Amino acid sequence: MIKVDRLKKMVITEKKPVLNDISFQMERGEMIGLIGASGSGKSLLLGCLAMRQKWDGGRFLIDGEDVLKQSGGKRKVRREWAYLEQNPVLNQNRTALKNVLVGQYSQTPLWRMVTGMVRSDDYMGAMDTIEDLGLLDKAKRKAGELSGGEKQRIAIARALVHGANVILADEPVMGLDPKSAENVLQTLRTLCDEEGLTVVAVIPLELAEKYCTRIIGLAGGQIAVDVTGRRLTHGEKNRL
Numbered sequence: 001m002i003k004v005d006r007l008k009k010m011v012i013t014e015k016k017p018v019l020n021d022i023s024f025q026m027e028r029g030e031m032i033g034l035i036g037a038s039g040s041g042k043s044l045l046l047g048c049l050a051m052r053q054k055w056d057g058g059r060f061l062i063d064g065e066d067v068l069k070q071s072g073g074k075r076k077v078r079r080e081w082a083y084l085e086q087n088p089v090l091n092q093n094r095t096a097l098k099n100v101l102v103g104q105y106s107q108t109p110l111w112r113m114v115t116g117m118v119r120s121d122d123y124m125g126a127m128d129t130i131e132d133l134g135l136l137d138k139a140k141r142k143a144g145e146l147s148g149g150e151k152q153r154i155a156i157a158r159a160l161v162h163g164a165n166v167i168l169a170d171e172p173v174m175g176l177d178p179k180s181a182e183n184v185l186q187t188l189r190t191l192c193d194e195e196g197l198t199v200v201a202v203i204p205l206e207l208a209e210k211y212c213t214r215i216i217g218l219a220g221g222q223i224a225v226d227v228t229g230r231r232l233t234h235g236e237k238n239r240l
């Protein structure tokens, strides 16, 4: 279980904390939609969870251990959790498959990386994951030739092949056409339901209502809404 306990986050330009007293828990298999007005701190919260932003207060407990105090705790989160940016960083000249396999390089000897030789079980694992994400016919295409939604799904495949059990995604469907956006979110939801993946994604409210198991809304530096995935009431929307 993952527990955020009274997280505080400051930025140099503001006197007051941008995030103050943020507390919530995440269970395995949850897909959390993070919503809130522009500037409410969604990206900063995601960055704190991904250990890419410094915490200015609070505790971050994973299975009871405070990651902020544990030696190597931050590195472990950075290595084991996936942080998906809006425009996934893929090598455009390499195939989708090679980009997915990069996720396994941390366990791959240097000579294999240099020669590009891949173990057959790594190859099979990557192909299985690509197939699960509906991109088998694109596996040998260069990443630069894929659509935005396909690139997002390749980034998800890479995260899964790398063994990530938590995916933090900052606006993963921004700029995608509606069908591709729904495809990416349906893929993530299925992985949560069937594989126990945990996802926190900054996405538009109407998509969070449709695909997420839970919706967390930020306002005024605090959690203003924390409900199971469903249509928000007028009252809840007004709090954001």
Ligand SMILES: Nc1ncnc2c1ncn2[C@@H]1O[C@H](COP(=O)(O)OP(=O)(O)OP(=O)(O)O)[C@@H](O)[C@H]1O
Pocket (backbone or CB within 6 Å): 011, 012, 013, 018, 036, 037, 038, 039, 040, 041, 042, 043, 044, 045
């Ligand atoms: N590196 C930084 N230095 C100074 N201020 C920052 C920095 N990063 C974020 N902020 C400020 O913190 C606040 C929250 O930013 P954040 O990017 O988390 O908002 P957001 O909810 O993701 O917004 P948006 O929906 O527009 O992307 C904003 O007021 C922003 O200007």
